[in-house]
Every structure is written in C-alpha cells, then in structure tokens.
Amino acid sequence: MSTESLRKDHLLIEKVLKSMQVTLELLRSGKKIPESILVPVVDFSKNFTDVCHHGKEEESLFPALERAGMPRHMGPIAVMLMEHQVTKQIVQRMDASSKEYLRSGSSEQLVHDISDYIEHVSAHLWKENNRLFVMAEMRLQGLTEEITAQLDDVESKKLIQLGKTRADYEKMTDDLEQNISKLN
Numbered sequence: 370m371s372t373e374s375l376r377k378d379h380l381l382i383e384k385v386l387k388s389m390q391v392t393l394e395l396l397r398s399g400k401k402i403p404e405s406i407l408v409p410v411v412d413f414s415k416n417f418t419d420v421c422h423h424g425k426e427e428e429s430l431f432p433a434l435e436r437a438g439m440p441r442h443m444g445p446i447a448v449m450l451m452e453h454q455v456t457k458q459i460v461q462r463m464d465a466s467s468k469e470y471l472r473s474g475s476s477e478q479l480v481h482d483i484s485d486y487i488e489h490v491s492a493h494l495w496k497e498n499n500r501l502f503v504m505a506e507m508r509l510q511g512l513t514e515e516i517t518a519q520l521d522d523v524e525s526k527k528l529i530q531l532g533k534t535r536a537d538y539e540k541m542t543d544d545l546e547q548n549i550s551k552l553n
C-alpha cells in the first residue's frame with residue numbers, strides 16, 4: 370500500500386492527540402501542567418508532524434498524485450495543503466501560549482490553542498485516511514515500491530535535518546503518555 374508509511378505516522382500523531390486531549394481536560398480542571406509535558410507536545414507537533422510528516426506528503430505523495438492526474442491547485446490536494454498551513458499557524462500560537470502559560474500560569478489561550486489543534490488535526494487525518502489515501506491507493510497502484518522508497522527518503526532527510534530519529538519521536542510519544550497518566 371503506497372500510503373502505509375503515512376498511515377503509520379498518523380497513528381503516532383493520533384497518540385499525541387490523545388495525550389493532548391488529556392492535557393486539555395487537566396488544564397480545564399485547573400491542574401498545573403509541567404514543562405516536561407508541554408515542551409514535547411509542541412516539539413512533536415512542530416517537528417515530527419509539520420516538518421517530517423507534512424514534508425513526506427508534500428514532497429512525495431502529492432507530487433505523485435499530480436503526476437497521476439490529480440490537480441494541485443484545486444480539489445483534495447489544495448485543501449490538504451491549505452490545512453497544513455493552518456496546522457502550522459495553530460502550532461505557532463500553541464508554542465507562544467504554552468510559553469506564556471509556563472511563565473504566568475494563565476491557561477486561557479493555551480486551552481483555546483490545544484483545543485483548536487486537536488479539532489483541526491483530527492479532522493485533517495480523517496480526511497486523509499478515509500478520502501485522499503483511499504484515492505491515492507487506487508491511483509498509485511503499481512507504484513507502491515517507488516512511493517514507499519520516496520517517502521522513506523524524505524523521512525530520512527527531514528529527520529537528519531531535525532537531528533532526531535524516528536525512535537526518538539516514538540519514545541517521546543510513549544513518555545508523554547506515561548507522564549500524563551502520572552498527573553491524572
């Protein structure tokens with residue numbers, strides 16, 4: 370399946386979204402959330418999701434779909450590209466509001482930004498999993514090996530650029546889950 374590697378990324382992203390949902394509920398109930406949770410949430414969203422995962426889609430999957438006849442400036446690819454931009458903007462806001470929260474303890478903006486992020490990214494992943502990737506799997510039949518190799522290449526390039534390995538991000542998601550369960 371040409372989108373297997375991207376679907377695997379989605380599972381990792383969804384795991385972080387779950388941790389963010391717990392964080393959100395704790396913040397709303399007035400619990401203090403430490404830096405050791407907020408820093409990896411922002412790091413993962415900014416780097417793994419935005420740079421690495423969106424990079425794989427934008428530099429490998431979407432161009433392959435364009436070559437297969439899907440337009441870039443309208444339809445599903447255009448919507449996904451626009452949503453990646455919105456994701457980036459929400460992360461920038463969440464980065465600022467988490468710093469502000471750690472400095473002042475004021476959680477209002479952070480609650481708003483985390484909630485926005487979860488809602489936007491969950492809907493985006495759903496559209497890709499159930500619409501775009503299903504179309505891609507049909508249109509890119511026979512190209513699975515080529516696309517998989519390209520996705521792996523972009524992933525390695527992005528991870529080198531970030532100075533991290535995939536295992537680092539997998540560990541980050543596990544640690545987040547555990548650290549949040551300790552706060553509960």
Ligand SMILES: [Fe+2]
Binds near residue numbers: 423426449493497
């Ligand atoms: Fe995407």
Ligand SMILES: [Fe+2]
Binds near residue numbers: 375422426497
């Ligand atoms: Fe995606």
